Amino acid sequence: MSEKKQQVSRRQFLNYTLTGVGGFMAAGMLVPMLRMAVDPVLQPSASGDYANIGLSVDDITTEPQRVDWKIDQVDGWYESEVSKSAWVYKDDNDDIIALSPICTHLGCVVSWEGSDQHPNEFFCPCHDGRYEKDGTNIPGTPPLEPLHRYTQKVENGMLFLGDAKPREEA
Amino acid sequence: MKWVSQDLKRYTQAKEYVDTIIMPLIPFQIAPDEDANKKAIQNESLSIISNEIEKELSGRVMLLPNYYYIKSAEKDSEITRLNVLSAELSKQPFTHTFFITFDMDWKRYEKDLDSHLLWFPSVQSEDLESKEVVSIIRDQVLQICELIRSYW
Numbered sequence: 567m568s569e570k571k572q573q574v575s576r577r578q579f580l581n582y583t584l585t586g587v588g589g590f591m592a593a594g595m596l597v598p599m600l601r602m603a604v605d606p607v608l609q610p611s612a613s614g615d616y617a618n619i620g621l622s623v624d625d626i627t628t629e630p631q632r633v634d635w636k637i638d639q640v641d642g643w644y645e646s647e648v649s650k651s652a653w654v655y656k657d658d659n660d661d662i663i664a665l666s667p668i669c670t671h672l673g674c675v676v677s678w679e680g681s682d683q684h685p686n687e688f689f690c691p692c693h694d695g696r697y698e699k700d701g702t703n704i705p706g707t708p709p710l711e712p713l714h715r716y717t718q719k720v721e722n723g724m725l726f727l728g729d730a731k732p733r734e735e736a
Numbered sequence: 737m738k739w740v741s742q743d744l745k746r747y748t749q750a751k752e753y754v755d756t757i758i759m760p761l762i763p764f765q766i767a768p769d770e771d772a773n774k775k776a777i778q779n780e781s782l783s784i785i786s787n788e789i790e791k792e793l794s795g796r797v798m799l800l801p802n803y804y805y806i807k808s809a810e811k812d813s814e815i816t817r818l819n820v821l822s823a824e825l826s827k828q829p830f831t832h833t834f835f836i837t838f839d840m841d842w843k844r845y846e847k848d849l850d851s852h853l854l855w856f857p858s859v860q861s862e863d864l865e866s867k868e869v870v871s872i873i874r875d876q877v878l879q880i881c882e883l884i885r886s887y888w
Binding site: 669671672673674675690691692693708 | 737746750753754791792793794795796797881885
């Protein structure tokens with residue numbers, strides 16, 4: 567054993583050891599609890615983000631215009647830049663409406679006045695789905711719900727769009 | 737729709753609405769180096785184009801995985817394989833099948849294929865991110881979508 571005189575008595579040594587082990591066990595129980603309490607604050611709110619779509623509020627007219635922008639999207643395996651688009655216009659009350667061009671039937675892209683026989687309507691080329699200017703689906707056509715609307719906000723005169731939500735939730 | 741499990745679930749619910757197949761035919765070449773580079777660029781751009789077409793016409797079109805073949809090999813065996821595929825697809829309610837490709841060799845064998853062949857020229861640029869190329873590709877995608885719609 568060591569030549570040096572043992573400074574610490576057996577009782578003290580045992581005390582230190584027990585305190586240490588007790589401390590580890592306490593930490594082992596407390597840290598997960600703390601982490602669970604703090605975690606929600608640390609989550610990056612990816613779905614709550616609004617993206618600047620590069621359209622000034624002054625440029626928005628009562629005629630729907632198409633805007634395209636890109637956002638970063640992360641899923642389980644890939645991080646990718648996804649292209650999104652919207653039809654934006656001002657309605658009669660001067661409210662800004664941003665509609666998602668994804669057909670609510672099976673997902674094709676609809677276009678404003680895409681069909682010459684149906685002016686003033688959104689038209690889906692896949693199965694002849696049609697929607698009114700405000701996104702309501704026209705009965706008798708395949709879509710069963712209106713076009714989704716984007717959550718929006720205006721900052722410094724520029725339009726920001728978030729995620730597209732079904733009409734009742736928006 | 738793509739040939740992935742998530743879309744196939746929707747497909748089985750809505751089979752009668754999805755009646756069109758699109759499959760890119762892409763030549764593979766590793767030598768000589770310059771040609772291999774060109775072919776690799778074409779691979780990327782055709783993949784991008786076919787993905788964009790799928791997004792535009794998602795509810796009526798099923799995009800099959802890319803079909804790769806060796807550029808230097810004889811086309812006959814490929815034609816046989818593709819016709820077997822066409823026969824299999826026609827057992828499902830697919831009324832239209834389109835093969836899309838940049839490879840002009842296929843034009844000579846077009847009549848031997850049981851499905852429609854869509855050939856169009858490729859963008860020669862290496863930079864697929866630049867604004868000009870993006871807009872050229874976007875135009876191509878819209879034109880191809882119009883062409884497909886004319887068959888419907």
